[in-house]
């Protein structure tokens with residue numbers, strides 16, 4: 729999924745009801761944080777066959793990275809790259825944390841931070857809400 733689409737996906741989470749959130753939680757657990765991240769990374773190189781650095785379409789499979797992502801070797805530059813190269817998550821050494829963050833967002837709300845929009849009580853947010 730492209731970064732932009734992913735942001736939109738996150739935005740839609742706001743409109744889920746509690747039952748749907750639970751469904752999404754269990755689904756993500758089942759998917760497995762690491763596997764999902766790797767599949768997403770590889771999908772990128774499957775859709776875009778060009779070298780992310782020089783744009784050369786000539787490439788050959790060149791083993792896998794430590795995180796088990798397919799690696800390619802650019803024929804033009806004689807250098808290797810993977811789906812992570814040049815991507816929004818390319819600089820992360822732990823792409824699996826990408827999914828941990830997502831799972832965290834879907835997790836149950838932290839009680840201490842829970843803001844009651846009906847204004848019943850709001851002990852943690854005493855300094856805000858006075859604007860207007």
Ligand SMILES: [Zn+2]
Pocket residue numbers: 779780781782783784802803804805
């Ligand atoms: Zn290249």
